[in-house]
Amino acid sequence: MKKLLIIENSNYGGGSVTSLKKMITQIDREKYHIMVLALTEYKFLSSDFSNIKLINIDAKKNDSGILRFTKKITGRLVMKGFLPFASREIMYYVYSDLIESIQAVIKSEKIDIVITNIEPFRDLAGILASKNLNKPIISFIRSKYAEKRIAPPKGLIEEIDASICVYLPVSCDTSKSWVNMFNISQEKCYCIHDYIEEDNITVKRKTGRRLICVANLLPVKNYEFVLEATKKFLTENSDAILTVVGSGDRLYVEKIKKMAYSDVFFHERIFFKGYIEEPRKLIEESDFLLLLSHREGFPNVVLEAMRSKTLVIATRVGGIPEAIKHGTTGILVEPGDLDAVFNNLKKLSNDENKYNQIVENAYAICKERFSPENYKKKIDFILDSIASVGSMN
Numbered sequence: 001m002k003k004l005l006i007i008e009n010s011n012y013g014g015g016s017v018t019s020l021k022k023m024i025t026q027i028d029r030e031k032y033h034i035m036v037l038a039l040t041e042y043k044f045l046s047s048d049f050s051n052i053k054l055i056n057i058d059a060k061k062n063d064s065g066i067l068r069f070t071k072k073i074t075g076r077l078v079m080k081g082f083l084p085f086a087s088r089e090i091m092y093y094v095y096s097d098l099i100e101s102i103q104a105v106i107k108s109e110k111i112d113i114v115i116t117n118i119e120p121f122r123d124l125a126g127i128l129a130s131k132n133l134n135k136p137i138i139s140f141i142r143s144k145y146a147e148k149r150i151a152p153p154k155g156l157i158e159e160i161d162a163s164i165c166v167y168l169p170v171s172c173d174t175s176k177s178w179v180n181m182f183n184i185s186q187e188k189c190y191c192i193h194d195y196i197e198e199d200n201i202t203v204k205r206k207t208g209r210r211l212i213c214v215a216n217l218l219p220v221k222n223y224e225f226v227l228e229a230t231k232k233f234l235t236e237n238s239d240a241i242l243t244v245v246g247s248g249d250r251l252y253v254e255k256i257k258k259m260a261y262s263d264v265f266f267h268e269r270i271f272f273k274g275y276i277e278e279p280r281k282l283i284e285e286s287d288f289l290l291l292l293s294h295r296e297g298f299p300n301v302v303l304e305a306m307r308s309k310t311l312v313i314a315t316r317v318g319g320i321p322e323a324i325k326h327g328t329t330g331i332l333v334e335p336g337d338l339d340a341v342f343n344n345l346k347k348l349s350n351d352e353n354k355y356n357q358i359v360e361n362a363y364a365i366c367k368e369r370f371s372p373e374n375y376k377k378k379i380d381f382i383l384d385s386i387a388s389v390g391s392m393n
Contacts, residue, residue: 001031002033005111006023006116007126018194019194022300023379031384079152114137118143119139121152123139137163141170145177161183166190169191170297173319196307208352209241212242217249228338234266242270287310294315314332329358
């Protein structure tokens with residue numbers, strides 16, 4: 001039996017954690033023993049996986065406040081391309097304690113294969129630690145960077161690329177973006193869409209005007225646009241409400257709540273629920289899911305809404321169009337198009353036949369294309385192929 005170490009580096013839960021749980025569910029436990037190494041104070045692995053060994057490490061505790069700050073700033077300068085010389089050596093210094101801690105776990109647990117669960121740059125410490133011990137690395141790519149993002153130095157990217165056996169971008173768009181922006185090896189990219197469990201949904205529409213947004217409260221999720229786009233709809237429909245599910249950066253959360261409640265009229269119309277591990281029930285009870293981000297990989301919540309027969313209105317970014325066909329399985333809008341969001345909410349909340357046609361189409365596509373069986377075939381193929389080789393080479 002091979003031992004897998006999944007390195008998780010999430011601060012806020014969300015899509016990467018949901019995808020982690022789904023992956024664990026589909027891995028053949030007769031072939032692979034799974035452990036999760038959390039690089040943050042990990043709270044998101046539910047009791048459903050009580051048989052999974054969870055290891056928490058925090059190498060920062062060994063640094064003084066000043067040293068920690070210096071390393072953080074230095075690392076950011078390197079990853080933004082401002083320190084192109086000796087970038088490899090600098091990043092080994094920045095992550096030195098963390099690399100040592102990860103290597104200690106890999107050695108003590110006799111790990112055979114390492115899976116990093118966010119994307120190569122955020123997972124750099126895990127990649128460097130695994131490379132030093134000649135362990136095969138599978139790197140998920142769940143994030144798509146802004147087109148104008150300054151890239152890390154070419155030499156560092158080349159070292160990362162040489163270290164990784166296979167990339168698992170969560171959408172074709174994400175794969176294309178990383179190949180074009182960072183020149184990673186296209187032949188190593190193997191797109192693996194997430195899946196959704198098949199259930200028989202009998203949820204009835206209640207008001208037609210229950211809106212929900214399930215996304216971490218971070219600037220990339222563009223909650224300013226969400227509020228601007230929905231306040232007019234809430235104003236014109238006395239039975240309409242907006243529920244927000246997600247946690248995030250404290251200052252940004254405060255900013256969005258202040259914006260939401262700038263008018264006392266909205267105090268009982270907009271509800272912030274915080275992080276909820278399983279928001280399925282809230283999604284099923286809603287009529288529209290809004291996801292109006294600046295950029296996305298392949299958001300789980302879109303599949304969850306399709307499965308729940310909740311109509312998706314989302315920006316045409318990232319991998320979302322790989323699941324949503326405009327007017328057929330959901331609604332796609334351009335980022336910043338407030339009128340398109342409002343007009344579609346108004347139209348579809350008053351046209352039950354069209355609404356039902358779209359959500360039924362979405363449900364059928366979800367069952368056909370994004371099934372657990374399809375996902376399992378892909379993850380089995382990847383793991384078995386790497387396990388049969390057994391080394392970086």
